[in-house]
Amino acid sequence: MSESKLKNMATKVYEAIGVQRWLPSSPQSESMSKSRHDHVNRGYSTTTSNQPITIDQNYISWLKEHPSAITSFQQMINASKGKQIVVFLDYDGTLSPIVSDPECAFMSDQMRTAVRDVSNHFPTAIISGRSREKVFDFVKLKTVYYSGSHGMDTMGPAPKNVVYDNKYLQKISDNEGNDFIVFQPARDFLSAIEKFSDTWHAQMLREIKERTENIKGVVIEDNRFCLSVHYRHVKNEDYKKLEEELELLLVKNPGFHITKGNKVLELRPSIGWNKGDALKYLLDTLGFHKSSDVFPIYIGDDTTDEDAFKVLREGGEGYPVIVSSSPRETVATHSLRNPSEVQSFLMRLGRWGVDNATSQ
Numbered sequence: 581m582s583e584s585k586l587k588n589m590a591t592k593v594y595e596a597i598g599v600q601r602w603l604p605s606s607p608q609s610e611s612m613s614k615s616r617h618d619h620v621n622r623g624y625s626t627t628t629s630n631q632p633i634t635i636d637q638n639y640i641s642w643l644k645e646h647p648s649a650i651t652s653f654q655q656m657i658n659a660s661k662g663k664q665i666v667v668f669l670d671y672d673g674t675l676s677p678i679v680s681d682p683e684c685a686f687m688s689d690q691m692r693t694a695v696r697d698v699s700n701h702f703p704t705a706i707i708s709g710r711s712r713e714k715v716f717d718f719v720k721l722k723t724v725y726y727s728g729s730h731g732m733d734t735m736g737p738a739p740k741n742v743v744y745d746n747k748y749l750q751k752i753s754d755n756e757g758n759d760f761i762v763f764q765p766a767r768d769f770l771s772a773i774e775k776f777s778d779t780w781h782a783q784m785l786r787e788i789k790e791r792t793e794n795i796k797g798v799v800i801e802d803n804r805f806c807l808s809v810h811y812r813h814v815k816n817e818d819y820k821k822l823e824e825e826l827e828l829l830l831v832k833n834p835g836f837h838i839t840k841g842n843k844v845l846e847l848r849p850s851i852g853w854n855k856g857d858a859l860k861y862l863l864d865t866l867g868f869h870k871s872s873d874v875f876p877i878y879i880g881d882d883t884t885d886e887d888a889f890k891v892l893r894e895g896g897e898g899y900p901v902i903v904s905s906s907p908r909e910t911v912a913t914h915s916l917r918n919p920s921e922v923q924s925f926l927m928r929l930g931r932w933g934v935d936n937a938t939s940q
């Protein structure tokens with residue numbers, strides 16, 4: 581299927597389900613622009629067990645452009661005044677540390693508590709490259725929206741006043757009678773592929789395995805609407821070969837493209853839908869059609885999170901936060917060093933939610 585056909589199809593999907601694009605227009609507030617240039621209250625060097633830790637000067641300069649979201653917390657709260665805070669989180673590298681085995685990227689109980697406390701006060705969604713089911717298995721919270729396969733498979737507590745088309749957008753209930761919404765914008769694409777013998781990912785998985793069986797260290801992960809090919813354990817000299825094999829695979833499967841993440845190559849259907857689209861879709865579903873009503877916070881560490889940061893920057897509102905302990909090219913305005921800083925930030929936000937609820 582050609583790329584233009586796929587694009588048309590994606591447009592039709594949006595029209596069919598009545599997705600309104602969330603396109604905020606108001607300029608960046610003064611307090612937000614000011615907070616970008618706030619002094620960053622992180623030590624230039626520090627010590628643990630008498631061992632000096634030197635912080636890279638390039639990182640310090642970068643921090644001035646992307647101040648700590650913890651240090652700037654109060655400015656963020658000021659900028660959100662009168663608006664509903666909505667929290668978006670990436671999973672790997674944000675809520676769990678990067679580990680060498682993708683199956684073992686567990687979330688700590690403390691992080692789970694922090695996310696739960698935040699979700700008790702603010703609508704909260706996790707948008708991940710992994711399959712939705714896998715993220716749920718790690719997080720295990722029913723109060724949160726899950727958007728897997730880079731936003732192509734979204735599920736969460738069913739909001740009121742939503743019109744279901746029972747194809748792309750469905751309502752399901754669990755054994756306890758709780759209602760959930762499921763939104764899969766790439767569904768047409770999957771069924772088109774499914775017309776041929778078995779499912780596309782079964783075919784692709786088989787072919788990737790065949791093509792990469794002689795490359796030591798490759799780990800393939802089935803993320804339902806996307807396939808991840810991990811190369812963290814592949815020797816540098818074998819990387820080129822892996823890339824070439826995947827490019828050859830795309831020649832036979834032109835409806836797919838490759839994106840690059842953290843030591844991972846991802847095969848994705850070319851439907852023009854990314855984490856930024858998922859963010860806009862979720863805001864719309866939650867009833868925030870006007871940017872002036874909402875203050876979205878998005879925290880993520882991956883290149884794929886940049887699409888969501890861009891949505892917030894284009895709107896001039898919200899709070900895009902990159903998780904990185906080294907200088908990185910990013911459109912995020914703020915930063916957190918690692919998942920443990922993400923946890924501190926979320927704990928503070930959860931506490932603020934409690935205080936704010938009791939003071940009202």
Ligand SMILES: O=P(O)(O)OC[C@H]1O[C@H](O[C@H]2O[C@H](CO)[C@@H](O)[C@H](O)[C@H]2O)[C@H](O)[C@@H](O)[C@@H]1O
Nearest residue numbers: 671672678679680682685708709808842843844
């Ligand atoms: O959008 P995300 O939630 O950040 O998912 C992106 C990919 O994350 C996972 O891979 C990354 O984390 C692994 C565990 O720490 C690590 O071993 C791997 O090298 C990283 O790329 C996940 O396994 C992928 O499927 C996701 O696409």
